[in-house]
Amino acid sequence: MDGSSNGPSNGLSNRRHLIIVGALTLIVTVIVALLLRNVQLFQPPASTQAGPIDALMAAELLIIAFLFALIVVFMIYSVVVFRRKPGEDGDGVHFHGNTKLEITWTIIPLVVVLVLGFFAAQGLADVTRAADNELKVEVIAQQFAFRFNYPDQGIENSTELVLPVDQPLHLYITAVDVIHDFWVPEFRVKQDAVPGLVRELRLTPNKLGEYKVRCDELCGILHHQMLANVRVVEQSEFDSWVNGKVAEAAAGPQLSEAAQRGQELTVSTGCTACHNVTGEAGGIGPTWKGVFGHETELADGSTVTADEAYIKNSILNPNAQVVAGYPSNVMPQTYADQLTDEQINDIVEYIKSLGSE
């Protein structure tokens, strides 16, 4: 190999090059940092936990902007300024390394990551800290819906999460089948819902509004659709909602004993996570309100009357007569093994009691 050009390239001294490239690096850092600050990167924050999380993220983005600029500017500068011209045959300047530099760029990053870790640990303590007077909410996840209990208010199986603003929450999270995850992007924090384990999450929503809980651990073919509505409201509105739910539960329709047992079964086996009794459309499964005796269109185009036999068959063979517009292979097929004949009859009685058309 010929060893010409052992002197500085392009007539500039090494120091000159470094000054220019250093200045360019600073300029690009500022540009990238400004860009990152002026583009919307996250949904607007709606919890106190978002404070430390977003602040740490902003600091990290600044470091990222600098390091990106550092490497890319040096690289592009080199490719432009130290380019081999056509016809040139020589080699680059011959140096093997620089031990001082190596030690410097090992120690400095080491210190930076340790400092970052320290502040991150502080931030983690901030966002997981318990508060006084927390509102207890239980989150039970299943394929493919969430249910919420407010044990101290006596509310069970709400399908929407209504929360008073600025009230610290203590969430108890679990699942009944596979791993799910509780996450509201605006609240930032999330926690996997693991069957067999109850996990806690601290959360204080601090902005009125409507949000969605989004299951954030792949849980099956309708994972994308596993959502729940969240409403953060004033304390007074929360109180009236609570009163309304309690009254609704107490003043339910007069049920026969069989229908009563059936109603309890539909809660404990999870039916009501997907089938509502209020008549709302758009749930994972068809509503039960008024279903008994109703002319029902099936996915295969045929029409059937929803009599006792149909309702029973829907429990024992969920995929046999799927209602049009609803997916098959979602309702668990284990009820035939899980429930006795008497239990199934009780459930049918309960569904009948929800009115007929």
Next chain:
Amino acid sequence: MSRVKTLTSLGIVRGFAAGFAGWAIGYGLVTILRVMMGLEVSWLPMTTQGAPTEPAMVVGALFGVIGFMLGVGAMSDWLKWAQGQETPLHHGPPQDRPAWTRWFGVDYSHKIIGVQYAVTGVILLLVAGTLAIMFRFELMAPGLSTLSTDASGAPATSWFYTAISAHGIIMIASILLGVGGMSNYLVPLMIGASDMAFPRLNAFAYWINVPGATLVVLAMFLGGWDTGWTGYPPLSAQAPLGVQFFFLGVFFIGLSSILGSINIIVTTLRMRAPGMSMFRMPIFVWAAFATAIIQLTATQLIGLSFLMVLIQRLMGMGFFDPRVAALGIATIEQMPPADRWVGGGNPILFQHLFWFYSHPAVYIFILPGLGIISELLPVFARKPLFGYKWIAMSSMAIALVGFLVWAHHMFVSGMNYYLRVPFMYSTLLVAVPTGVKFFSWVGTLWQGKIDLKTPMLFTLGAISVFLIGGLTGPPLGTVTTDLNLHDTYYVVGHFHATMFGGFVFPFFAALYYWYPKVTGKMYNERLGQLHFSLMLPAFYVMSLGQIWVGMMGMRRRIADYGPELGIAGGQMAVTIAALVIAVSVLIMLYNLIVSARRGTVAVANPWRSRGLEWQVPSPIPEVSYATTPMVVGEPYDYGLAGSTYVRMAPAMTGGD
């Protein structure tokens, strides 16, 4: 030789034939046993959920893999040894069949095996890439498209979840094969060895990938699976039949990793040319060596964790089954206090076992590519590699620290909270040796005489893309910010950037760089530059787009999202970018395939490299080094007048 005779003489054809027979035998055996035990059977395979043929299918698949390996001939020499027969190692193409047939069966030359690895890797890349294009079509706009709804308008998304699961694992297999291709082809050449230490093991390690990958691809058609490539139970314990083929396929692909790594380690330690101390080896060999150490010691854990779920399904074991339903628990009141187990198996245990391999695995994916970057920069900048020893040691450091960070994938999993901070610190620590590499690359370019040929373009592109990947890591490694970013598309953006920067771009650089040495022809430089100028900007759009939509609240592994997140534009950009990348890869394939026939004949050393393999003719003769090379200097002393790296024997014979 007649057409039919030639075809049926091919190892791969015999392999598949014997594999099918093996499957039938396994299936039949289990079905007969079940009949004798009075259990439900079906003589024809069923793929519907909960079908009674699952045990027969799984054992059939196992026998099928064994059958394939017997049929392709990967075990024939060892079986002969067991009978006391000698098996001299045959060098060169088969005598009684056309020369091209050697590519389609067992061949013991590391150069052939290296190309077999690389070509198979590219084929799997195309399969996985096609799956990605398919599901990106679904994701380009909110709302389910007709691909994901049935006649009555209900969601029919199981194909989507199978597609993303298959995309993930087939890409991983493709990367492992690409890594195997580079290591196998280059390591013996770079150290002046005639071949690997164990040529028959080498061939076996390549060929086991074929039935393994076949099982994974078949899984898509045998019921599919909805768990993602991570296969977490309890979901995987109740998933369709496809998940078992996925588990078994990965088991055998993993076996290939382990066996191949043995060869790399022994060859590197024992077969270097005289004068080649460890610190005079080409830097890529250090990278391959560090990678092999990880492969040898970590892969067992994914085999184990997958095997446990496979057996939990087949035999009702409770490894990861919390038995909530069986215990009649439906409300939190019935559960033990928070942070206590209800009893039964532990789903989180799976995650620990799985990620104990799968985190080091990502370093398997990127260390060789980073080694390629270090290898090519000195050649195209005409200067020594800056800080060679530090770079070599940084690969070893990354390999070591990589074993200490796995639970950063589990910060929100429900594992013990106190584990989170230690794993955060260990995760952030990996940035230090990685930073050493980046700074050293800049040092190598500084004051160089840089030539922007296609391999160099991809090398520089790799550095900038891997930089994005690396820099998006700390927000995930930091628990506090990970609470928001975990399982969002931000993670998808992060790992695509690290995978493209650490493997895809360097692998393409390597394909272009060594193409003249392997084929004796030159690829088309114009098309190479076109490939690059389409792929780099498109990749930036795709990666930054994925990162952005993830920060805005897009979860990963979802078939659909709502318009309220405001990310539809970003999603469209990501899909279009993916299409552009696909087109650019097709341009590369066209270039490489056509140039093999119509390209200009390449000189032996078009890059004026000091490396050993460039001092022999192109294509390399059957016996790479007619006489043993003598290493007398440093590998990267470009610019030092009169310096020599290696002294080859004076008289070189060309060709075979």
